[in-house]
Amino acid sequence: MSTANEARPGGVIETRSIDHVPASERHGKPWHQGPFWFTGNFVLVTMVSGFLGPAVGLSLGYTCLAIVLGVGFGTFFMAFHANQGPTMGLPQMIQSRAQFGSRGAIVPFAATVFVYVGFIVFDLVLATQALQTVLPGGPWFWYPFLMLVAVVLAVIGHDLLHWVQRWLTPVLLVFFGVFTVYAALHLGSTPTVAKTGWTLTGFLIMFSVSAGYQISYSVYVSDYSRYLPADTPARGVITWTYLGAGASAIWLMCLGALLGTHLEAPDAVASLVTVGNDVFSGFGTLLVLISVPALLSICAVNSYGAMLTSASAVDGFTPVRPGVRVRITGIAIVAVLSVAIALALPADYLGSFNNFVLLMLYFLIPWTAVNLADFYLVRRGHYAITELFNPNGMYGRWAWRGLTAYAVGLLAMIPFVSLSFYVGPVAEALGGVDIAFLVGLVVGSGLYYLLTRGLDLGEEAVRIEESNHELAELVSQGLAAPATTEHLGVEQ
Template structure:
């Protein structure tokens, strides 16, 4: 079970995480509060992803398939679409950074860089679950050593103090919540497929231990690199995470910056491989919603190639204004997935308490139905409740505008989505579902029926 932690450490071990902290400096906010916001956001967002990870050993299912009891067999299709957009969008941003890293590291041109990183990540995704685990175990030690040196350089000289001194504007809610949202969104992004990497563990694994292995690996690595990103942007190159890493590395010793960038590149490739693997499962699940299909090696290959082709196309079409686009993208992701993660966790821990018929989840006419109006309504209400509290480049909600720009949408979406779903099941008679679970159990069909989904 311990090897789950390196998966999420390696997932954050790249300049994309550094860019989260660097984006805060680009806002002109106080450095201390940027760091506090990034750490708080990382700690907050990782809670949800780690809770989802405990579902993997218990249910043995890809994360998004678990949405069918909440939204229905066909209703979960909307979640699949959002997830696919997430995978492809995140891989596009990662590919942009990876291409920059290869250009800086070995002078490779953009076209060759993009094709190289997409091809490598696609091959790892095709090799599957075990290869992703193996890759992250090799990447993690190299990351820890190189970025530790980088951190010493970033905080260990008078130049840092001199660079930070002008950035002392005091506390302000708006930039604090922007950075908090970026860091939280970066971690909640993992929630849609975190149990994909725990579902092969035995059901006897302790949920508490599973939670902490995921949470600590994910949150601590994110806090570290987001803080490092803020320090590098303040001292070296504002607005360019890759250039900041190179400058800090070269400040330690000539040429070390390129080495660190290339090690960070390995983390980006690992992240892209995880996203490609997850998008393949999602795409196949979408197709399975409309007709029964077998996830053969050929189908997986076609799915990987299709997703990779879209990522390549979008990478060449994407804007060069990476930090601005990246921040907007993460904010929108947080808006979209906050109600979903609340609904999924409330269903698992509070409503059904971990009691599911795995066989029925794969039946279009099963006990969970084609459309679950309760889940869809709760999601709609949660998402709609966020609108007045949003703060984006294109739209500022009226409540946010009235309180000076503080973006509270994610808190509202989580609370309203989760609460509405929980209330919709108050008094619901689960006798029919229990009867099916007993029948499936008697017939040998797979079920997941514990007394509780709590972390005990």
């Protein structure tokens, strides 16, 4: 990890929020994305997702196959968003202004904040359950206390979060490695608790949940790659992000599927304690306690991302002065909201988890389709950074092309949706099979690409060059970083 002075000239606390990261503050290596996202995904909430396969009638083998394919598919989008960080030096959702406009971006922003807060809530609940295995105290104590720890991590910011994630990785590898080997050897020889096998509906549900879980990280993945040097090779950022996030998701989801196949009424904390204590007395309890720092770390990551997204949304309507005060205020608001929702959750909250993941998938698929199509197919990574902060600039307040593609993509998915409380007519005709995400991807990206065929990219290129000169002028005043056309382009 680089020193605080390298990344944050003003002190220990990160000063950047929704603003552009100057070249003088860029640091880090592409491989740092690997452990960051490995640990970011190595949380009990990920394991809970694996319980779904046996619950919908899939055997362990078919569940794991659906997980591998779903994670492999969903992580693809996440990893390619990661390359936007070093290329543009901006938080993930600020980039959406190029497709949706400074105010129009409020549409995907709203869905994104919902994702952040939802995951914080589930993480708080599971961390509390883990601590209650050895410590007294109920939710009214633990939720605010744990959230306060996450807030401190988020306020200090980017470098500390990277450092925590990096050092947690080997710890999680060792302890969960021992547990996984033991569980595979001993549970594998016990009978299953329910009749499982193959169902197309169950397989696609497990695939969709796995993919949606990974795609949910797309909304803030470049928040943690934006400090990398602008000339960082795209291949390295994409590969390390993909390997880190994909490996931990497949591991924990398949572990969850193993526990769900062989244990009655599997529960994330209780299952680890029960099976882990068979390894040796106290090992299961130690395992869940080791899970708590990872849960708190990802709570901090989600709080940090929610702050950036919320500040971006507000800035679209009234100027926000980036800085420490904005960061602390935004993180505090997110923390209070998350604790309040967690305290209001019913005891059977996990029953709503799968619906939550699928809803995330539905709302985020059209956004990722539009965003990636613009970055890789339309503008090919070339953007006028200063114009993203200019509501009267070339990207405008309400960008009709992106908004139209998002809305049509979202509406096109509705007939294919399959939830516990609503099944679309096409999904019902297919026996409950949910292919909504494929429809949203094709319609969202395809329509956006067609609508942008009339864009005058030559004129935009002139404005990009002017923007580069503006950034150079700002940096000469000590206010921003220089950015060249080469640095703003996607590596070919």
